[in-house]
Amino acid sequence: MRLKHTLRKYRQSFHLRVFLALVLVIVIFIPGTGYVGYLQALKVAEDQMEQYTIGTAEQIVKRVTSFLAQHTHNVNLLASLFAGGLIDSGDDRELLQYLHLFKKDHPEFVNIYFGDERGKFLMVPPQSPEVHKIF
Numbered sequence: 001m002r003l004k005h006t007l008r009k010y011r012q013s014f015h016l017r018v019f020l021a022l023v024l025v026i027v028i029f030i031p032g033t034g035y036v037g038y039l040q041a042l043k044v045a046e047d048q049m050e051q052y053t054i055g056t057a058e059q060i061v062k063r064v065t066s067f068l069a070q071h072t073h074n075v076n077l078l079a080s081l082f083a084g085g086l087i088d089s090g091d092d093r094e095l096l097q098y099l100h101l102f103k104k105d106h107p108e109f110v111n112i113y114f115g116d117e118r119g120k121f122l123m124v125p126p127q128s129p130e131v132h133k134i135f
């Protein structure tokens with residue numbers, strides 16, 4: 001009987017109720033808040049990585065576009081010189097000399113090719129006939 005009396009006393013105790021409330025807060029709310037914070041931080045990190053990736057891709061696109069635009073201009077200039085008759089495409093020696101000069105000014109070009117409707121094909125720097133057979 002004394003045990004029942006003691007248990008009843010603890011059941012109605014204010015200290016026990018406060019203790020249980022604190023235990024519930026510690027066990028449920030604090031980990032829950034931590035998990036929500038983790039999910040928010042994960043989303044922010046993913047958004048930042050996505051923005052960084054998009055920014056990097058845009059910079060690469062700008063650089064490649066700029067690089068290709070410069071070379072497109074050079075190729076268009078070369079084509080306009082042929083179209084305007086400033087370079088005689090019938091004289092192979094003059095044509096090769098001009099293409100060598102153009103290659104010297106633009107070392108980023110690996111090879112410069114010239115071909116016409118009659119099937120004439122020239123390349124700077126010149127390569128052995130075996131290489132031409134591959135093409």
